[in-house]
Each structure stands twice: as structure tokens, then as C-alpha cells.
Amino acid sequence: MYVFVRRAGRPVTRDEAAAGVGISRKLAAFHLDKLVDAGLLRAHYEHPGGLRKVxxxxxxxxxxxxxVQVSIPERRHDFLADLLMEAVQTGTRDEDGRQAAVRVARERGHGLGTAEREATRPGRLGAERGLTICEHMLERYGFEPARLAPTRLRLRNCPFHPLAARSPDLVCAMNHAFLGGYLDGLRVTGLRADLDPRPGECCVALSPADTRAEAADESP
Incomplete structure (x- = not known):
């Protein structure tokens, strides 16, 4: 039904939609209004073509x-493409493509962290409170953060998979730079972003800055 309305190239009536997909007018009305409720279609009353009729x-x-895009687990290829495009547009003669991509990822993360700090004005952030703020951002970007200890966070999902599998060194370096930049912008003390690749997960973990949490601290 949605595809039919999109391909029509003009507003369509319930009768036209019903005929176009081969269902009754009543059933067509039901589905059309559901699509309006979902925000995929908009509706108004008017004679087709704007003509005045009795x-x-x-x-x-x-x-x-x-x-509309649905992905489970979440994928954020648009975000990765945005970072790479900015790297191409802002790259200098003194850096290659990889260096430009990592720089842009760090700058983007730092900008997000700075904006978060200025919006909330939390004062000095310790590792545990800082990790809580990080969790909200990581959820928004599809990393599926899992708290394994008060100051240790694993990222269960790489939102850039399967593209990351084609160039893991590049994407992992960008992830590391992005999260490190975020922590710097947020001004979290006692917390760092570590490269810690695991099969099926993001290659970065957030850990105490003074020492890595022991593997025994991790839950299954």
C-alpha cells in the first residue's frame, strides 16, 4: 500500500489505493489511516486535481x-559515511585518508562531549558518573553498552558492521578516537577508551584510567 502511494506521484484516494493493490475499499482505508498514524503518509480532504465538484x-x-530504516542490531552506516565524507572534504596535505578519518572522528566525539558538558554543567566528573553519561550517548549511537563494573563498560554492538569487517583497522581506530574525544570533551577523570576487540562486539571498551579491569570482573 505504501509503495503504491509513493509510486503514484500524486495524492490518491481510498478507491484508487484499493484498486491499485487489489483489496476492498474498507481494508484500504484501514491500512492507509494506519500509515498516517505511523507518520509515513499524510492525508487531507480535497477533490483530485483540486477541481471543484459537488x-x-x-x-x-x-x-x-x-x-524509515529498521535494523536489529542497530547499524549506523550513515554516521560512518558522514565522518568519512568530512574527512575527504577537510583533509590536508600533511595527512593521509586514514589520518584524516581518525582526526574527524576525534573532533566529532570531542564536540559531542563538550556540548554534553555545557548543557548539563555537571562540574568535575568522576569515572562512575561519567560512565553513566557515556551510556546514554552510546545507546543513542547503537553501541549497546553493558556495565560490567562501576567503572568499566563493554560495547556489545558495532553499529558499523559489516563495513567494519572490510577495514577493521580503520573503523576501530575511528571508534577509539571518537570515544576518546568524547571523554576529553566531557572532561571525565579516571576513565579512558581502550582498544579491546572481541568477536561480534565493538573494538573499544571504557575502563579505569589507572588500570584495566580484570577479565574476571566481566559478567557472561
Whole structure:
């Protein structure tokens, strides 16, 4: 139903939608209104073509312009592409492509951390409180953070997989720089981003700055 409305190239009536997909008008109305409720379509009353006619104006449906993408586990290829595009646009003669990508990832993370600090004004942040703030950001970006100890966090998902598998050194370096920059911008004391790759997970973990948490601290 949604594809039919998109391909029509103009607002369509319930009768047109029903005929287009081969169902009853009542069932078409049900699905069309559900798509409106979901924000995928918008509806208004008007005669097709804007012509004035006698009688009740039919309900017309057209795409809302909302982009929908569903991925489980979450993938953020758009974010990775945005970082790489900025690296291409801002790269200098003194750095190669990898260096530019890592620099941009660190700058983006630092900017996010700085904005978070300025918005909340938490004062000096210790590792445990800082890790709690980091968890919220990591959830938004699809890293699936898991607290293994008061000051240790593993990232159960790489939102850039499977692209990361094609160039793990590059993507892991960008992840490391992004999270390290975030911690710097947030001004968290006693916490660092470590490269600690594990099969099926993100290659970065957040650990105490003075010492790594022992593997025995980790839950299954």
C-alpha cells in the first residue's frame, strides 16, 4: 500500500489505493489511516486535481517524506559515511585518508562531549558518573553498552558492521578516537577508551584510567 502511494506521484484516494493493490475499499482505508498514524503518509480532504465538484471531498493520501530504516542490531552506516565524507572534504596535505578519518572522528566525539558538558554543567566528573553519561550517548549511537563494573563498560554492538569487517583497522581506530574525544570533551577523570576487540562486539571498551579491569570482573 505504501509503495503504491509513493509510486503514484500524486495524492490518491481510498478507491484508487484499493484498486491499485487489489483489496476492498474498507481494508484500504484501514491500512492507509494506519500509515498516517505511523507518520509515513499524510492525508487531507480535497477533490483530485483540486477541481471543484459537488459533494463531499474525498480523503487523499500522499507520502509524508519521512525516511524509515529498521535494523536489529542497530547499524549506523550513515554516521560512518558522514565522518568519512568530512574527512575527504577537510583533509590536508600533511595527512593521509586514514589520518584524516581518525582526526574527524576525534573532533566529532570531542564536540559531542563538550556540548554534553555545557548543557548539563555537571562540574568535575568522576569515572562512575561519567560512565553513566557515556551510556546514554552510546545507546543513542547503537553501541549497546553493558556495565560490567562501576567503572568499566563493554560495547556489545558495532553499529558499523559489516563495513567494519572490510577495514577493521580503520573503523576501530575511528571508534577509539571518537570515544576518546568524547571523554576529553566531557572532561571525565579516571576513565579512558581502550582498544579491546572481541568477536561480534565493538573494538573499544571504557575502563579505569589507572588500570584495566580484570577479565574476571566481566559478567557472561
Amino acid at each position: 459533494g463531499r471531498q474525498p480523503k487523499l493520501y500522499e507520502p509524508s517524506g519521512v525516511t
